[in-house]
Amino acid sequence: MQPDFLDRHSRSDSVIHRLPAAGKLAAALALVVVVLLWPARYLPLMAVPAGLLLLAAGLSRIPPSFLLRRLLLLEPLVLGVALLAVFQPGGWRLMLLLVVRCTLCLLTMILLSNTTPFADLLRVLKALRVPGLLITTLMLMYRYLFVLADEAQRMRRARMSRTFVVKRGRQWKVLATVVSQLFVRASERAERVYSAMCARGWQ
Amino acid sequence: MHIPDGFLDAKTAVATGALAAAGLGIALRQARRHLPARRVPLLGLSAAFVFAAQMLNFPVAGGTSGHLIGAVLTAVLLGPSAAVIVISAVLIVQCLMFADGGLSALGANIFNMALVGGVGGWAVYYLVSRAFKGLFGRVLAAAFASWCSTVMASVACAGELAASGVVRWSVVLPTMAGVHMLIGLGEGLITALVLTGLSRTRPELILEPAQVAGARPYGLVAVYGVLVALGLALFVSPFASQSPDGLDKTAEELGFDAKARVTVPAPMPEYTIQRFSGARVGTSIAGAVGTIAVFGLCWGLARALVPKGQPKDVAAPAPRQ
Numbered sequence: 001m002q003p004d005f006l007d008r009h010s011r012s013d014s015v016i017h018r019l020p021a022a023g024k025l026a027a028a029l030a031l032v033v034v035v036l037l038w039p040a041r042y043l044p045l046m047a048v049p050a051g052l053l054l055l056a057a058g059l060s061r062i063p064p065s066f067l068l069r070r071l072l073l074l075e076p077l078v079l080g081v082a083l084l085a086v087f088q089p090g091g092w093r094l095m096l097l098l099v100v101r102c103t104l105c106l107l108t109m110i111l112l113s114n115t116t117p118f119a120d121l122l123r124v125l126k127a128l129r130v131p132g133l134l135i136t137t138l139m140l141m142y143r144y145l146f147v148l149a150d151e152a153q154r155m156r157r158a159r160m161s162r163t164f165v166v167k168r169g170r171q172w173k174v175l176a177t178v179v180s181q182l183f184v185r186a187s188e189r190a191e192r193v194y195s196a197m198c199a200r201g202w203q
Numbered sequence: 204m205h206i207p208d209g210f211l212d213a214k215t216a217v218a219t220g221a222l223a224a225a226g227l228g229i230a231l232r233q234a235r236r237h238l239p240a241r242r243v244p245l246l247g248l249s250a251a252f253v254f255a256a257q258m259l260n261f262p263v264a265g266g267t268s269g270h271l272i273g274a275v276l277t278a279v280l281l282g283p284s285a286a287v288i289v290i291s292a293v294l295i296v297q298c299l300m301f302a303d304g305g306l307s308a309l310g311a312n313i314f315n316m317a318l319v320g321g322v323g324g325w326a327v328y329y330l331v332s333r334a335f336k337g338l339f340g341r342v343l344a345a346a347f348a349s350w351c352s353t354v355m356a357s358v359a360c361a362g363e364l365a366a367s368g369v370v371r372w373s374v375v376l377p378t379m380a381g382v383h384m385l386i387g388l389g390e391g392l393i394t395a396l397v398l399t400g401l402s403r404t405r406p407e408l409i410l411e412p413a414q415v416a417g418a419r420p421y422g423l424v425a426v427y428g429v430l431v432a433l434g435l436a437l438f439v440s441p442f443a444s445q446s447p448d449g450l451d452k453t454a455e456e457l458g459f460d461a462k463a464r465v466t467v468p469a470p471m472p473e474y475t476i477q478r479f480s481g482a483r484v485g486t487s488i489a490g491a492v493g494t495i496a497v498f499g500l501c502w503g504l505a506r507a508l509v510p511k512g513q514p515k516d517v518a519a520p521a522p523r524q
Contacts, residue, residue, distance in 0.1 A: 032208055032306050036216075074302055078207055084370040084378060098209055098369065102305075105208030109302035121299055131231045133243070137292045140247020141254070145296070148248075148255035156259065176396030179256050179271060183280065183397070184405055186252040190245040197244065 009062045009114040016060035016111075021120035022127070028112040035104045040097050046104070053107050060115050070110050071103065078102040118142050144189065152182055204272075204360050204383070205297065205312055208305025212367040215438070219363060220310030222434045223291075226318045229426055230287035238285065246285055250292040253277060257293075269389055274316055274356070275349040276394045278325035279341075280401075282410055283427065286325065290317040311363050314434055315356045322427040324352025329424070338402055343505035346395035350497050353387035354380060362438035372442040384493060391501060399508045 011017075016024075035049055057067060082098045085091055119139070126135050155178050211219070234246075253273045260270050278286035291313050297303040304312045331344035361379040365372040402409055 029306060036209060036307055037213065070302070074207070077205070078209075081207075081210060081364065081370065084374055087371060087374045094369070101209035102207050105305055105307075106302050109208070109298070109306060113300045113302060118296075118300060131228075133231050133234060133246075134227070134288065134292065136243065137246045137250060137288055138295060140244055141250035141292050141296060142300075144248055144251040145254050148251045149258055152255045152259055172392055173396060175259060176393055176400055178259060179276075179393065180397045180400040180404070182256060183249075183252055183401065184408065186248040187245055187408055190248040191241075193244040193248065194241050 010117045014061045016115045021116045022124045024116050025124055028108050031108050032105050062114055074106050205304035206308040208307050210369050211308050215363050215367045216307045219314045223310040223313035226430050227291050230284040233284040250289045253293050271393050274320040275324035275352045278321050279345050283322045283325040286321040287317045290321050315359045319359045320352045320356035323355050324348045327351045339505050339509040342395050342399055342508055343501050345398045346391040346501040349391040349394040350387035353383050353390050357383035366438045395504055
């Protein structure tokens with residue numbers, strides 16, 4: 001598996017990438033709030049924040065196909081709930097508003113995560129006095145996410161290369177074995193990480 | 204169940220954000236006091252584990268696929284406070300890195316999945332595993348708690364969506380709860396299988412319920428319980444009251460009825476309202492029967508996984524010859 005499947009472009013270089021992480025986080029938050037509080041009457045004027053976003057996307061030099069694919073991956077969820085909204089009086093209008101709103105917010109967050117390395121975001125959170133234990137947890141999680149995801153895929157591949165057909169009933173059992181092995185490996189790794197952290201003077 | 208940006212209105216986002224921050228704060232405080240230093244990296248690794256486990260899809264009926272949510276599994280393995288931190292970390296990373304779950308809905312998602320799903324599920328697990336002893340009791344409790352946790356979280360989610368005026372309670376509750384009653388079955392099955400496997404191979408990795416909660420389990424449960432109850436009172440109870448439609452009533456009371464002025468008249472609005480009170484009784488009965496049936500299913504599953512002759516003490520299994 002590619003180790004950077006989540007935030008593939010976060011470490012490339014562009015005008016947007018070079019902006020300070022705190023500024024980008026604040027701008028993303030501001031944009032999300034503005035879009036959410038945008039009155040429904042002025043829906044066409046939503047083109048203004050949309051234009052800003054597209055400008056930022058262009059400046060960041062992330063391939064549009066990547067942004068589009070990420071959007072399409074997340075959009076079904078939005079459409080699902082938006083469809084439920086149709087059952088309300090004035091549903092179609094509400095649905096249109098919801099879809100536009102959600103798409104803009106999604107694009108904002110995709111841009112943020114692909115122009116800012118996660119470690120930089122965590123540094124901002126730390127400066128904002130987010131408790132250290134949560135920061136440590138987030139850092140370790142980000143560090144080992146890809147390792148464990150890779151390990152899970154390896155276990156899956158190993159199992160598939162040894163089985164011709166998985167019977168439906170056994171599928172659950174196999175999945176449970178993979179999950180529990182994954183937890184065993186995660187906790188063994190946690191022990192090693194703890195020793196390594198202590199060896200480096202962690203308190 | 205990740206709510207994206209745009210579905211929650213300002214009041215719901217702020218209220219859930221405050222509840223989530225309070226719950227996470229309590230969990231962090233609790234962990235700082237009681238969590239041994241050597242278990243600190245385990246929080247981060249467990250969060251990575253939950254994330255990786257969520258990527259393993261399994262086929263559900265009809266060509267769709269689902270994945271483990273892992274709230275109860277984490278709570279059973281690490282204890283409720285650690286689970287709140289772990290699941291919140293997963294949600295924060297999913298939000299910031301993957302845009303899965305919105306920034307403005309982060310509070311709501313943490314409230315639903317970490318507090319209602321994690322702590323609520325753990326409370327069910329704790330109560331049931333006290334009533335039924337041994338590994339059988341724990342497997343039964345974990346399976347049932349996983350189902351309850353999934354359904355409870357989906358009901359909280361439905362309440363928030365309805366309170367935001369996005370979808371009607373009478374539409375969103377049956378949809379969300381119905382789907383998650385099915386998803387919960389898979390969640391319960393996997394959690395039970397994982398727990399049985401782990402307690403056979405590596406029982407030392409699972410914390411005893413008593414070990415987790417310390418000397419005052421009820422104090423801890425009460426603190427989280429107040430938070431969860433507060434959230435449910437805000438978002439779910441207005442709809443469960445005697446009024447025909449909770450949202451309309453709340454809107455009337457709060458005076459933003461005019462905002463929701465109908466642009467397209469609903470087809471037969473009275474029809475929905477009149478049918479609703481009858482449907483509510485029906486839904487309640489169906490819910491109760493369903494819950495009992497699921498408990499029965501979990502009983503059967505636990506019996507199948509842990510036959511009667513098994514040694515009762517899990518933490519110290521009989522030495523193998």
